[in-house]
Amino acid sequence: xxxxxxxxxxxxxxxxxxxxxxxxYITFRLxxxxxxxxxxxxxxxxxxxxVCLVNGVNPILALILSTIAGFIAGWITxxxxxxxQIPAILAGILTQIGLYSINLRIMxxxxxxxxxxxxxxxxxxxxxxxxxxxxxxxIGLIVTILVIVALYWYFGTEIGSSIRATGNNEQMVRALGxxxxxxxxxxxxxxxxxxxxxxALVTQQQGYAxxxxxIGAIVIGLxxxxxxxxxxxxxxxxxxxxTSIVVGSVIYRIIVAVVLQMGLNTDDLKLLTAILVAIALTxxxxxxxxxxLSMYKKLTGxxx
Amino acid sequence: xxxxxxxxxxxNPGTVNEKKALDRLNLHVEEGDFITIIGGNGAGKSTLxxxxxxxxxxxxxxxxxxxxxxxxxxEYQRAQMIGRVFQDPMLGTAADMAIQENxxxxxxxxxxxxxxxxxxxxxxxxxxxxxxxxxxxxxxxxTSKVGLLSGGQRQAxxxxxxTLIKPKLLLLDEHTAALDPRTAKxxxxxxxxxxxxxxxxxxxxxxxxxxxxHIGNRLIMMHEGKIIYDVKGEEKKQLKVSDLLKKxxxxxxxxxxxxxxxxx
Numbered sequence: 001x002x003x004x005x006x007x008x009x010x011x012x013x014x015x016x017x018x019x020x021x022x023x024x025y026i027t028f029r030l031x032x033x034x035x036x037x038x039x040x041x042x043x044x045x046x047x048x049x050x051v052c053l054v055n056g057v058n059p060i061l062a063l064i065l066s067t068i069a070g071f072i073a074g075w076i077t078x079x080x081x082x083x084x085q086i087p088a089i090l091a092g093i094l095t096q097i098g099l100y101s102i103n104l105r106i107m108x109x110x111x112x113x114x115x116x117x118x119x120x121x122x123x124x125x126x127x128x129x130x131x132x133x134x135x136x137x138x139i140g141l142i143v144t145i146l147v148i149v150a151l152y153w154y155f156g157t158e159i160g161s162s163i164r165a166t167g168n169n170e171q172m173v174r175a176l177g178x179x180x181x182x183x184x185x186x187x188x189x190x191x192x193x194x195x196x197x198x199x200a201l202v203t204q205q206q207g208y209a210x211x212x213x214x215i216g217a218i219v220i221g222l223x224x225x226x227x228x229x230x231x232x233x234x235x236x237x238x239x240x241x242x243t244s245i246v247v248g249s250v251i252y253r254i255i256v257a258v259v260l261q262m263g264l265n266t267d268d269l270k271l272l273t274a275i276l277v278a279i280a281l282t283x284x285x286x287x288x289x290x291x292x293l294s295m296y297k298k299l300t301g302x303x304x
Numbered sequence: 305x306x307x308x309x310x311x312x313x314x315x316n317p318g319t320v321n322e323k324k325a326l327d328r329l330n331l332h333v334e335e336g337d338f339i340t341i342i343g344g345n346g347a348g349k350s351t352l353x354x355x356x357x358x359x360x361x362x363x364x365x366x367x368x369x370x371x372x373x374x375x376x377x378x379e380y381q382r383a384q385m386i387g388r389v390f391q392d393p394m395l396g397t398a399a400d401m402a403i404q405e406n407x408x409x410x411x412x413x414x415x416x417x418x419x420x421x422x423x424x425x426x427x428x429x430x431x432x433x434x435x436x437x438x439x440x441x442x443x444x445x446x447t448s449k450v451g452l453l454s455g456g457q458r459q460a461x462x463x464x465x466x467t468l469i470k471p472k473l474l475l476l477d478e479h480t481a482a483l484d485p486r487t488a489k490x491x492x493x494x495x496x497x498x499x500x501x502x503x504x505x506x507x508x509x510x511x512x513x514x515x516x517x518h519i520g521n522r523l524i525m526m527h528e529g530k531i532i533y534d535v536k537g538e539e540k541k542q543l544k545v546s547d548l549l550k551k552x553x554x555x556x557x558x559x560x561x562x563x564x565x566x567x568x
Contacts, residue, residue, distance in 0.1 A: 154419075158412060161401075161422035165409055168398035171390075175357070176465075177383035177414040 003261055008133045010257040014250030015140035016201045017220060019147060021249045022242060023070075023194035024221030030155070031187040032167040033081075036092035038221060040099030041073040041192040042214035045199025047103040050112040050209035059120045063200050070196025071189045073099060078185030103211050110211045119204035136205055143201065147194065148242045154190075155238065163187045195221075216270050223273055224249035226280035234284075252276070305505050306333035306356070306473055311365030312529075313351055325351035327529035328365070333473075338499055338506045340516040342548070343526035349509040350391075352526070353477045356507070358382045370472050384414025387466030387504075389459065389479040396462030399451030403442055403461065406450055407431045410465035434464055438494065456487030460494055467498050474499065476508040480515075492519070513545045527555060 020042060027035035045066040052062035073095060080091035104110060124135045154160045165173045166183040173180050195217070203209040228248030232240060252273075259272060313326040325348045333339060341349050355362050356369075358379040366375045374382050390396050397406050408423035408431075428446065435443035438460050442453075450458060459479055466474060476495065480488035496519060499506050510516050516523055523540050525533035525548065532555035535543065 156422050157419045158417035158422050159419065161405060161409060162417055165398045165401060165405075168400050169395065171395050172398055173409075174379045175383055175388045175396075176409050176412070177380050178417065179378070179380045 003257075005133075006257040006261055007254060008137075010253035011250055012133055012136035012140055012205070014253035015137065015144055015246060016205060017198060017253070018140075018144060018224060018246035018249035019201065020195045020198035020217060021221040021224035021245045022147060022151065023191040023198065024218060025225050025242070025245050026151075026187055026191040026194070028222065028225060030164055030167045031184060031191075033088040033184070033188070034092070035074075035077060035188060035191060036089060036218055037073055037077045037095045037099070037188070037192055038092075038195055038218040039214040039216065040096035040103070041070045041195045042199040042217040043103045043209075043211055044069050044073055044099050044106070044214075045196030046203035046209035046213050047106040047112075047211065048196070049200035049203045050114055051106055053114050053117040053119060053204070054112065059118060059123065059204060062204075063120070063197060066200035067193045067197040070193040070199075073196065074189035074192030075185060077192070078181075078188040081188070082181035082184055100211065107209060107211065111208060112210075113208045114203070115207045119207075120201075121205055140201070143197075144246055147197075148239065148246075151190075151242055152239050159183075159186070216273065219270070219273050219277055220249075220252065223252050223277045223280065226277060227251050230280055230283060305335040305337070305370060306331070306507075307366075307368040308332075308352075308356070309366045309368075311355060311367060312363045313348075313355060313360065314363055324529050326355065326362075329530060331524070331531060333505060333507070335505055336503050337522055338504075338520035339508065339522045339524055340520045341507060341509045341524045341526060342511070342513060342516045344552075346528075347526040348529040349526055350477055351529075353388075353475050353507065353509060356382075356473070357386055357388055357475055385472040386475060387413070387469075387471030387473070388475045389462045389466050389477070391478040391481050393455035393458040393462070393482055396465065397450045397453075397458050400449060402447045403435070403450055403453075404428060404431055404446040406461065407434075407465060407468065410468045413469050413471075434468070438464060454487075456483050456491060459483060459487075459491050463491065463495060463498065467502060467504065470502055470504070472505065474504045474506040476506065478509050478511060481511060495519075513548050517541075517543045517545070517548070525552060525555070527552070 020038070024035075024038060027033045048066040048069040049062045052065055053059060057065070077091050077095040080086045080094060081088050084091075086094070120139055121132060121135045124130070124139060125132055128135070130138070155164055162173055162178045163183045163186055166178070166180050166187070170180050173183065199214065202213070225245055225248060228241075228244035231248070231251070232244035236244065255276070256269065256272075260266065260269075264272065308329060308331040311326055311329045312324070315321070315323045315325055323346070329348070329352065341352070343349050354360055356367060358374070358377055358381070362375060366373055368374070369382070369385055388396075398409070404423060408427055411427060431446060432443045435446065440457050440460060442457065442461065450461065453461065463479070479495070480491050483491060492515060495508070498504070506520070508520065517540065521540070522534070522536035523543070524531050533551050
């Protein structure tokens with residue numbers, strides 16, 4: 001029974017955190033930038049959401065405000081990277097570190113418990129009488145589908161196409177009359193907006209916000225992306241790729257649930273995640289090498 | 305059309321690597337001119353192209369294009385008027401995007417990009433027609449990723465992209481240099497065809513002296529950031545490679561020891 005509950009929990013966790021992974025995908029794969037703002041903006045989403053709930057703001061409005069806070073965080077990284085020409089990784093780190101203090105300021109303390117306040121999940125629970133796990137799943141799925149549809153549409157538009165092209169070939173995009181500073185900043189804003197939205201949903205679901213809740217989020221996001229890619233491949237259509245990331249996020253949570261059930265110490269989880277990402281990034285390269293080698297052996301062997 | 309007045313550019317000023325790439329350069333390009341630009345390594349040919357395109361800021365001087373002072377405009381702003389093809393076939397296209405997506409991006413050069421869909425059905429028809437004339441069979445592979453194309457195909461596509469919206473000025477920076485001789489000829493023929501058809505004002509850097517003589521209506525030779533020879537019309541048509549070599553030795557006082565140019 002414990003394992004079934006754990007799996008159900010993993011599924012809903014995976015979907016809520018999957019939104020964060022979608023955000024990471026936009027910078028990591030589409031813009032080809034390793035944006036480390038994530039760890040900060042995820043907690044910013046949580047912090048803004050917590051303060052909203054404590055002050056009686058409608059939980060859905062709280063999600064929207066959190067997303068906007070994420071946009072702003074992404075914009076700051078974007079300005080640092082494009083206008084100030086700070087390398088993307090460093091620009092992200094600067095924002096992330098700065099956000100730690102800002103998140104503390106927003107909440108006024110390092111941890112805000114929210115159990116006595118209404119949230120989107122408890123509201124739906126009261127409305128439908130479903131169990132909390134089901135409610136998280138339903139809301140998570142609805143938001144995820146909305147986000148995937150919106151991303152699919154946006155990155156097919158004129159401006160969205162130029163954001164994708166910027167990650168591909170910046171020089172060409174400028175030669176075609178697009179200000180790449182704008183496209184990069186837009187990409188970073190959308191990315192961190194999604195990440196903050198994910199942070200806000202996780203906050204509402206777990207019933208507290210913590211200033212440290214974002215630590216290692218980037219690695220979890222990467223894990224979801226690479227797990228999705230290992231299973232579904234690199235090449236699929238855009239909609240498939242977005243879906244594969246959410247699936248990757250769910251699989252990541254299932255792996256975590258399994259190893260925790262097997263008795264792994266929660267303190268070791270981050271190490272496990274890091275190893276998982278390293279392996280998942282290595283596997284395609286090793287497999288390619290193997291394929292090359294076996295082809296060589298096959299072809300050269302024939303000539304003997 | 306294009307007027308370059310007293311433009312200078314020095315890279316790494318004040319260091320041991322100081323390099324005067326352009327030295328008080330003046331050039332007046334008439335509407336419809338097709339100018340070939342030759343010169344040794346480091347003569348400033350590519351720098352000239354990059355200055356006109358706005359890749360780096362110029363140190364001094366002014367550049368007018370179509371009566372507008374564009375000296376301080378950013379690269380992406382000038383792109384509205386300028387079409388470009390680069391030496392590296394990888395630079396002109398987005399590898400992970402489909403052929404038609406690349407063309408759709410080019411079809412919006414210098415226009416405002418909003419939330420309309422990135423490519424329309426009508427555009428697809430136009431692209432199909434345009435690709436057909438390249439004679440490379442790309443019209444049947446419009447949804448293929450550009451990364452799957454060969455260098456020559458990518459250059460031909462880039463050329464089409466640069467001229468899809470008629471540019472006021474076309475900049476070709478050794479755009480056939482990275483191709484094998486046969487493909488280079490094909491791309492060059494295509495260049496000639498498109499430029500003549502649309503009567504485009506064009507600057508073409510080349511290291512091939514034969515091409516420089518046979519193509520276009522005007523030839524410029526550069527040396528150490530200056531234009532040392534400027535010839536057009538009948539006189540240009542009569543030129544021989546040996547004339548150009550002599551001219552270079554005269555102007556620079558050195559022997560023209562550049563294999564790439566000799567072999568052309």
